[in-house]
Amino acid sequence: MSSTEWQDAILYNAMYGKAKEVFSLVHIDDFDPGDRQELAAIMERGFIDNVIEPAWVKDECIRLGRPSPNYVVQIISAGWTGTVGYYAERLREASARRHATTVLTRGLQRLGSLESDPVGIVEDVKAELNALPSPTMTNDDTWTIDDIMGLHMEDSPYTLPMMLKRNERLVLTGSEGGGKSVFIYQMLTGAAFGVDTFTHEVIEPKRVLFMDVENNEFQARANLDKIVPILKEISPNMAPDWRSMKQRVVNLLSSADRANIIRRIVHYSPDILYMGTAYKLTDISDDMHRSVRAIQSVVDRIRQEIDCSVIVEHHAGHGFNNDRNNMRPEGSSYWLRWPDFGYGMQPLKTNNGSRLMRLGAWRGDRATDRKFPVALKQGTVFPWNPVYADEWDALYANTYQ
Numbered sequence: 001m002s003s004t005e006w007q008d009a010i011l012y013n014a015m016y017g018k019a020k021e022v023f024s025l026v027h028i029d030d031f032d033p034g035d036r037q038e039l040a041a042i043m044e045r046g047f048i049d050n051v052i053e054p055a056w057v058k059d060e061c062i063r064l065g066r067p068s069p070n071y072v073v074q075i076i077s078a079g080w081t082g083t084v085g086y087y088a089e090r091l092r093e094a095s096a097r098r099h100a101t102t103v104l105t106r107g108l109q110r111l112g113s114l115e116s117d118p119v120g121i122v123e124d125v126k127a128e129l130n131a132l133p134s135p136t137m138t139n140d141d142t143w144t145i146d147d148i149m150g151l152h153m154e155d156s157p158y159t160l161p162m163m164l165k166r167n168e169r170l171v172l173t174g175s176e177g178g179g180k181s182v183f184i185y186q187m188l189t190g191a192a193f194g195v196d197t198f199t200h201e202v203i204e205p206k207r208v209l210f211m212d213v214e215n216n217e218f219q220a221r222a223n224l225d226k227i228v229p230i231l232k233e234i235s236p237n238m239a240p241d242w243r244s245m246k247q248r249v250v251n252l253l254s255s256a257d258r259a260n261i262i263r264r265i266v267h268y269s270p271d272i273l274y275m276g277t278a279y280k281l282t283d284i285s286d287d288m289h290r291s292v293r294a295i296q297s298v299v300d301r302i303r304q305e306i307d308c309s310v311i312v313e314h315h316a317g318h319g320f321n322n323d324r325n326n327m328r329p330e331g332s333s334y335w336l337r338w339p340d341f342g343y344g345m346q347p348l349k350t351n352n353g354s355r356l357m358r359l360g361a362w363r364g365d366r367a368t369d370r371k372f373p374v375a376l377k378q379g380t381v382f383p384w385n386p387v388y389a390d391e392w393d394a395l396y397a398n399t400y401q
Contacts, residue, residue, distance in 0.1 A: 003094040007036045009080035009087045011043065015054055018084050019047035025088035030095035035067035039075065103128045119263075120256035159206055159272045159309040160187055161196045162371040164341070166271070167307045169299065171278075171335060173316040173327050174345035179357060180313055181215060182383050183345065183376065185223040188272055188311070190382075192240035193231040198373075198386045200234060209270035210244040211261070214277040214313075220244060226383050243268060251283040252294040262298060266305045273302065276313025279330070288332040296338050316344055328362045340366040345376070348400055354378040356387075358400065 014022040023044050031037040042060050046052030054076050061072045080087075107125040111118055156165040164170055174180045190197035194205030212220060231238075245264070251257045265273060275281060275295075282291040299310050317330040327344020329335035336342070342363035348356045355378040365372075373386035375396065387396070 003091070004032065004036070006087050006090040006094065007031050008075060008078060010084070010091055011036065011039055011075050012078045012080045013084050013087065014040075014043050014047070015052070015057060015075060019043060019052050021084045022088065023047055025084065026091055026095075030091050035071040038067045039072065100129060117256035117259075119259040120254070123259035123262075124255050157204075160191060161198070161203060164272075164309045164311075165367075166309055167303050168309050168341070168366075169303075169339040170309075170311045170341045170343070171314055171329060171339040172311060172343055172345070173314050173329050173362070174357075175316060175347070178345050178347055179355065179376075179384070180345055181212075182223050182226065184274055184276075184311060184313060185220075186227050186382050186384055188274055189224065189227050189240070189242060190231060191272055192242035193235045193238050194240075195231055195234050197227075197231075197382045200381070202235065205238065205240065206271040207241040207269065208243070208272050209265065209268050209274070210242075211247075211250075211265070211273065211275045212244055213248050213250050213275075213280040216248065217244075217246075230381055243270075250281055252298050253282045253285060253291065258294070258298055262301055262305075265302050269306045270308050272309045272311070274311045274313070275299070276311075278312055278314040289334055292332040292334040292338075296334070312339070327360055336363055339363070341370070341372070343372060348375075356396075357384075 010022055010026060028037060028040045028044060031040045039057075039061070042064070043052055043057060046056060046060070058072055058076065061067060061069065103125055107121055110121045156167065158165050172180055172184065186197050188208045188210070191203070191206040192208040194203055195201070196203050210220075215223070231240075250261065252261065278292075278295060281295050285291045295312070299312070302308065303310060314335065315330045316327045327346055329342070342361060343359055344362050346358040346360060348358055350356050357376040359373050359375055361372070371388070374389050374392045375387035376384040377387050379385040
């Protein structure tokens with residue numbers, strides 16, 4: 001049978017009582033443009049309105065003037081006897097082949113025209129091909145209860161003790177100049193040296209990569225000056241696997257930049273990746289949702305490839321209804337649903353001039369077995385010391401309601 005015969009067989013089955021099965025397996029776009037796609041659209045509408053039967057379809061085609069009357073009569077009187085599942089699978093295979101041919105042809109034309117970076121074109125082609133649904137009509141793309149219950153549950157290791165595990169996302173917000181960068185540099189540089197900078201205990205060292213588009217190398221040096229000498233005293237023989245990308249101008253709305261950044265980060269394959277500040281990861285765009293989705297899609301693609309923890313630094317907004325201390329991320333609400341953990345650093349006034357920051361969650365944690373500090377106080381060894389719930393309740397709770 002040819003592709004057109006499979007399509008006609010599907011339409012015949014939909015006409016005679018099997019529309020529910022047909023339209024659960026195939027989409028209108030799977031049909032060839034013209035008579036077949038137009039008839040499929042009419043029949044799907046008839047199925048949704050619960051009026052589909054041969055006479056109604058024929059009358060509706062006459063009313064609309066399409067598809068051709070001869071084709072409609074041909075389908076009504078065809079008499080196909082095969083199963084819907086078989087016809088649908090053949091149709092989806094043909095549709096996938098047509099879609100892939102179109103995408104690849106367009107990609108070759110773009111490469112031939114020298115219109116833009118070839119890496120960006122390849123990434124666009126890959127994205128379009130990845131979006132193509134599988135043509136299989138079996139149940140292999142779903143999980144059963146037995147499948148889920150039979151999975152081997154491995155306890156993912158921590159990359160930051162009691163806070164982050166592999167493949168998890170933390171978005172940290174706060175006002176500019178509030179100490180976020182130093183806090184992040186302290187935790188991640190400690191992880192590279194194999195030191196928990198909260199407890200000063202030796203831990204397994206981690207491979208760390210900074211994509212710091214906010215601080216230049218001299219500002220990064222100023223942050224590290226507060227941290228590295230102490231770490232070298234604790235772990236004098238450690239050669240930390242710590243890197244910071246030199247590229248500081250990034251636009252993740254650009255397909256070329258996305259492809260380049262993903263390639264470089266996957267090549268380095270860190271255990272922990274830092275990206276920020278978020279507003280400098282994309283070019284200026286009137287569509288805030290689109291900018292956020294560009295960042296999120298790059299992060300999720302990286303996590304899919306190398307299973308690393310990711311920390312994104314972002315500025316806090318200027319207050320929302322029901323905001324938790326005005327620490328929710330600036331811009332699109334897409335930030336609120338995406339991370340595994342979302343925390344904000346809020347400065348608090350103290351009587352002695354020492355720094356104290358409330359570390360509050362602006363979204364519920366996806367895991368309940370973590371121990372994030374509830375505050376950070378100015379340290380004597382490292383820049384920041386953690387304040388956990390018991391200390392907060394004893395020393396600070398009455399002052400900071």
